[in-house]
Amino acid sequence: MRIIVMLVVSMLFLAPAHADALMVVKQSPYPVSKTLDRLTTIMKKKGITIFARVNHGAGAKSVGLELKPTELLIFGNPKLGTPLMQAKREIGVDLPLKALAWQDDAGKVWLGYTKPDALKARHGVSGRDEVFKKMTGVLDKLTSAAVKAE
Numbered sequence: 001m002r003i004i005v006m007l008v009v010s011m012l013f014l015a016p017a018h019a020d021a022l023m024v025v026k027q028s029p030y031p032v033s034k035t036l037d038r039l040t041t042i043m044k045k046k047g048i049t050i051f052a053r054v055n056h057g058a059g060a061k062s063v064g065l066e067l068k069p070t071e072l073l074i075f076g077n078p079k080l081g082t083p084l085m086q087a088k089r090e091i092g093v094d095l096p097l098k099a100l101a102w103q104d105d106a107g108k109v110w111l112g113y114t115k116p117d118a119l120k121a122r123h124g125v126s127g128r129d130e131v132f133k134k135m136t137g138v139l140d141k142l143t144s145a146a147v148k149a150e
Helices: 002-022 032-045 056-062 078-087 089-093 116-123 129-147
Strands: 023-028 049-055 070-076 097-103 109-114
Touching (some): 023 129, 032 070, 032 097, 032 109, 032 129, 049 056, 070 078, 078 089, 078 129, 097 129, 109 116, 116 129
Antiparallel strands (some): 023 109, 070 097, 097 109
């Protein structure tokens, strides 16, 4: 019995750490749409291609369901993505990259994206550490600028 209790307690502490290992999430002082507008503007100035923007809330509404504001931005840079796909083609299922902005039940807005190291681990990409390092730095810088209060 003691072992079961210890396992359950350890799982409670590991679950949040595991989630943190997969995503970076930052609070935004702006509404969902403005958060992604800001991120889009910043990315375009840096030459990052915006492929699509998906309004999940509008999609839910179109079928008679409710969803708090939630939008997805799909973006990428072939200079970074192509070497990763050359190393392991299957990573293309997660490229181009995505950023999700959403409003939670308390009314707070969040901006999140999958950590590049999580993609590296998921797909077993080796020999491209510099690309993942660059992606990590760029994503942090761009998303931090998008959620920075003015």
